Amino acid sequence: AQKITQTQPGMFVQEKEAVTLDCTYDTSDPSYGLFWYKQPSSGEMIFLIYQGSYDQQNATEGRYSLNFQKARKSANLVISASQLGDSAMYFCAMRGVNTNAGKSTFGDGTTLTVKP
Amino acid sequence: DTEVTQTPKHLVMGMTNKKSLKCEQHMGHRAMYWYKQKAKKPPELMFVYSYEKLSINESVPSRFSPECPNSSLLNLHLHALQPEDSALYLCASSQDIQRNYNEQFFGPGTRLTVL
Numbered sequence: 001a002q003k004i005t006q007t008q009p010g011m012f013v014q015e016k017e018a019v020t021l022d023c024t025y026d027t028s029d030p031s032y033g034l035f036w037y038k039q040p041s042s043g044e045m046i047f048l049i050y051q052g053s054y055d056q057q058n059a060t061e062g063r064y065s066l067n068f069q070k071a072r073k074s075a076n077l078v079i080s081a082s083q084l085g086d087s088a089m090y091f092c093a094m095r096g097v098n099t100n101a102g103k104s105t106f107g108d109g110t111t112l113t114v115k116p
Numbered sequence: 117d118t119e120v121t122q123t124p125k126h127l128v129m130g131m132t133n134k135k136s137l138k139c140e141q142h143m144g145h146r147a148m149y150w151y152k153q154k155a156k157k158p159p160e161l162m163f164v165y166s167y168e169k170l171s172i173n174e175s176v177p178s179r180f181s182p183e184c185p186n187s188s189l190l191n192l193h194l195h196a197l198q199p200e201d202s203a204l205y206l207c208a209s210s211q212d213i214q215r216n217y218n219e220q221f222f223g224p225g226t227r228l229t230v231l
Contacts, residue, residue: 033217043204045159045222052217091158095218102147102172102213104220106158 002027004092006107013082014115020067021077021090021110029096034075035104036066040088048090051075082114120223122207128229129197137192137226139207147171147213148190149220150182151206159206165190166213197230204228 003026013019025034036048051059051066059066067076079086092107120141129135139148146167151159164172165184173182179201181193190207204227208220 035219037222043206043225043227045206045208045220047219047221050217050219089156102149102164102166103161109156109158111156 002029002032002094002096002103002105004094004105004107006092006110008110009108010111010113012113012115013079015084016081018078018080019082019112021079021092021112023075023077023092023107025073025075025092025094027094027096032094032096034066034068035093035095036064036075036077037091037093038086038088039091039109045091049077079112084114084116087112087114120207120209120221122205122223122226124226125224126227126229128231129194130231131197131199133197134193134195136194137205137207137228139190139192139223140188141209141221142188143209143221144187145209145211145221146187147210147218148184149208149210150190150192151208152201153204153206153225155204163192164213171213194228197228199230202228202230 005024032053034051038046049061049064051068063080065078089109091109093104123138148165150162153159162176163182168184183191204225206225207223210218210220
């Protein structure tokens with residue numbers, strides 16, 4: 001079985017500062033992918049960044065980077081230079097191949113509020 | 117075109133009504149998904165279609181009936197719903213279900229209210 005844990009229900013950050021959203025995972029699948037999605041109040045889920053279990057380097061996409069620590073089973077999202085538009089709910093998700101093809105496991109989410 | 121479209125955006129229906137949600141993508145993806153999402157909760161997987169065949173049904177009640185007429189289109193037929201079925205219904209697509217690096221592209225969702 002797969003499990004994603006996001007321990008921060010809500011986070012606040014000052015505009016232009018960096019923020020880290022925590023995500024830990026558990027899986028028996030030797031090959032898996034980790035994803036972060038952003039969901040503004042409008043409802044649409046927006047893909048942000050992906051990290052593969054065999055990737056040696058941490059993924060980066062613009063202001064988003066993923067701090068992947070495989071031994072600790074953590075995949076934290078770092079948002080640099082926060083903007084007001086970053087205020088949203090953020091979900092960490094996992095997809096395996098061997099045991100759960102087609103299924104994504106989502107964490108409970110973290111609501112991020114950026115203060116001006 | 118990297119967009120998943122969903123219609124309608126909002127839907128209000130009575131418990132005896134029959135309605136359908138529609139989802140479309142033109143990215144050539146061969147996997148399509150339906151999720152149900154309650155407020156402040158993660159999306160819950162309902163159905164997965166792979167190459168136009170139903171691959172996963174997460175024990176969804178029969179009052180929800182999915183249909184995949186072709187590789188670009190996914191419908192969710194609704195009949196005799198309950199008030200607890202009120203939620204945001206999200207459609208998503210990905211290249212396929214075999215590779216774990218395929219991100220899902222989500223549509224904007226349909227906000228459903230059952231009276």
